[in-house]
Amino acid sequence: GSLVSVNEACISLGFLLAFACGIAFENVEEGWRHMFGLSGWLALLQLIGMMSMPESPVWLKQQGREQERTNALRMIYGDDVVTAEAATSDTVTATALPSMEEGTQEDRKKSRKLGKSSSSQHLAPSVGLTGASVYDSLADGTTTSQNVTVQTGASLLDQMKHILGQYRCQVWIALFLSITQQLSGQASVLNYAPLIFKNLNHSDMSTTLWIGVVKFFITVIVIWKIEYLGRRFLLLFGMSMIVIGQFLLAFAFLLVDADNDADNNSSTTTSSSSAMMFAFPGILIVVFGYSASFGP
DSSP states (O other): OHHHHHHHHHHHHHHHHHHHHHHHTTTSTTHHHHHHHHHHHHHHHHHHHHTTOOOOHHHHHHTTOHHHHHHHHHHHHOHHHHHHHHHHHHHHHHHHHHHHHHHHHHHHHHHHHTTOOTTSOEEOOOOOOOTHHHHHHHHHTOOOSSSOEEOSSSOHHHHHHHHHHHTHHHHHHHHHHHHHHHHTOHHHHHHTHHHHHHHTTOOOTTHHHHHHHHHHHHHHHHHHHHHHHOHHHHHHHHHHHHHHHHHHHHHHHHHHHHHHHHTOGGGHHHHHHHHHHHHHHHHHHHHHHHHHTTOO
């Protein structure tokens, strides 16, 4: 969760820097070349930084490269966590195996009664593993979460049906969040904000900088206080803000359309100014709501 939130914060910082570069090179001849050039330097810095990143501990364990896996875990978690994990791994294994064997034997008995083979599904008990053991369990193809059903003899389609049936509620929630995130319109508002301002006869590009500032600082604040405020509250609050912001944007363009229908040149500036009074807060509210809800 923290990794995803930090990634969103970096994306927000990227938007802020992009808007700042757009303002800096607005009046420079062929300024877009300079903007792309700056992006190239940042990509080069990222490439250099990623060269020092270790391979995935899961992949290293699957390849049998235990020493490299340990070094990678030490780089990720630190010496203390890796040492503590090594000290407790034997105890965890000794505790987990008997319960897993008992669960397997019990499931086999039930399978025989139902006329099924011994290779049918069974429940793997929940084992409280942390740190490096999580990577071990992933590499071994086992799970360490809450009572996940493992199917060894079923086809892939049957396994997918079983998992979707077992986690039907979670799947529907995930689908709802994914769809509403895309339908919220935040991406369109954020990417086309300069064009929206241009259509409203607002040529001051520094206005777009406020969008990046709001997105970045709200994301950082929400990441900092998300456990205190609660994810459900932030989601409902943010979605409500997005709805309000979109209504303000719609009303702003209604003013522009009404002015175009009237075809009154003397009131064009006044109408555009009035529309901007609704459009600019609307865009900021949409960005604010998204950063407070879907973003982190």
